[in-house]
Amino acid sequence: MKGAIFTLILVLACISSSYAFWSTGHMIISRIAYEQLKEKNETLYNLIEEDIKLLQEFSVEVNHSFVEAAIWADDNKEIAFNQFTEWHYANTPVILPDFEGEILSQPQNVTWGINEMVKTLSYTKTPKFNNSLALSFSWRYLLHLIGDIHQPLHASTMFSAQFPDGDMGGNLFMIDYEAEDMNNLHSLWDASVDQYGSIWAPLSDDEWTSIGEFADSIMKMYPRESVQARVDITDPRVWAKESFNLAKEVVYSDLKSGDKITPEYLKIGRKAVNEQLAVGGYRLADALLNLAQKRYSESIIKQKLQSS
Ligand SMILES: *[C@@H]1O[C@H](CO)[C@@H](O)[C@H](O)[C@H]1NC(C)=O
Numbered sequence: 001m002k003g004a005i006f007t008l009i010l011v012l013a014c015i016s017s018s019y020a021f022w023s024t025g026h027m028i029i030s031r032i033a034y035e036q037l038k039e040k041n042e043t044l045y046n047l048i049e050e051d052i053k054l055l056q057e058f059s060v061e062v063n064h065s066f067v068e069a070a071i072w073a074d075d076n077k078e079i080a081f082n083q084f085t086e087w088h089y090a091n092t093p094v095i096l097p098d099f100e101g102e103i104l105s106q107p108q109n110v111t112w113g114i115n116e117m118v119k120t121l122s123y124t125k126t127p128k129f130n131n132s133l134a135l136s137f138s139w140r141y142l143l144h145l146i147g148d149i150h151q152p153l154h155a156s157t158m159f160s161a162q163f164p165d166g167d168m169g170g171n172l173f174m175i176d177y178e179a180e181d182m183n184n185l186h187s188l189w190d191a192s193v194d195q196y197g198s199i200w201a202p203l204s205d206d207e208w209t210s211i212g213e214f215a216d217s218i219m220k221m222y223p224r225e226s227v228q229a230r231v232d233i234t235d236p237r238v239w240a241k242e243s244f245n246l247a248k249e250v251v252y253s254d255l256k257s258g259d260k261i262t263p264e265y266l267k268i269g270r271k272a273v274n275e276q277l278a279v280g281g282y283r284l285a286d287a288l289l290n291l292a293q294k295r296y297s298e299s300i301i302k303q304k305l306q307s308s
């Protein structure tokens, strides 16, 4: 019993530390999308932002709602608004040879979540009642979930003799690493393999600048053209599969629970994360632009332009 309670406390501690660690990563992805959308079609960007802002008063956002809204889905968990928690990941199993047992499937997952948000945002018939809540919510979760699906440990879970019920996407997989708040594999990867620090919303002016600089340097490392073949893939199921493969080959690789994280591991991991952030940002920009083009008719655009 004591053991069970201890395990429970440990699990809760791990989960809570993983809740919003990735906030910097999420905001880097949404900042990349922000830069790209503004450049490609500022009118459509403004319409999306206007929808997003409808729920601003139910968030911590102040000056940069679009970018900050990428972490709203995590902030909601901190007020026990947890009904959507399963949307943040897919427990596709990485199975070690010593595992025996059964793996339960998860009816709702990150792929499902993205597809549902896309369905809501693609619905363009005249609504029976004001649909602003549905739109704002869906843009916000889309910003977040397209980030999550690019984090390999949000697309995989290890099953082994040590983790008969799975390692919760690396949350239970302890590592020997110098940063105390990155003592499990999930937190290390949520923190972009210990890059970019931990920045929270609301963004101060300096933090806004930092996020911009991170986004910029990542776009320089991986310009759109250099990853175009990946960016062209629009099916979230393939995004999840790519992340899963990355988890198997790079994240778990031949690492054992309790192992020391080596400089070589960090180097390979950071490279992989940076490419994921770039690709995630470009894909997010394209998905939003595509949805907005279908959503906002010429007449709505004209109306909005006149009223602003
Ligand atoms: C996610 O859930 C859907 C619907 O239940 C399922 O078809 C799909 O295989 C799952 N995807 C992953 C990556 O687990």
Ligand SMILES: *[C@@H]1O[C@H](CO)[C@@H](O)[C@H](O)[C@H]1NC(C)=O
Pocket (backbone or CB within 6 Å): 054, 130, 131, 132
């Ligand atoms: C829907 O509700 C929002 C929030 O009150 C409001 O800003 C918007 O103008 C409404 N839209 C319509 C079409 O009435």
Ligand SMILES: *[C@@H]1O[C@H](CO)[C@@H](O)[C@H](O)[C@H]1NC(C)=O
Pocket (backbone or CB within 6 Å): 062, 063, 202, 203, 204, 205
């Ligand atoms: C928002 O912008 C104003 C004006 O630049 C600034 O004074 C304020 O500190 C900003 N808010 C936050 C949370 O940084």
Ligand SMILES: *[C@@H]1O[C@H](CO)[C@@H](O)[C@H](O)[C@H]1NC(C)=O
Pocket (backbone or CB within 6 Å): 040, 041, 042, 043, 044, 293, 296, 298, 301
């Ligand atoms: C932005 O998108 C709208 C709707 O598709 C289109 O009418 C407009 O010409 C586009 N603007 C630019 C600058 O491409």
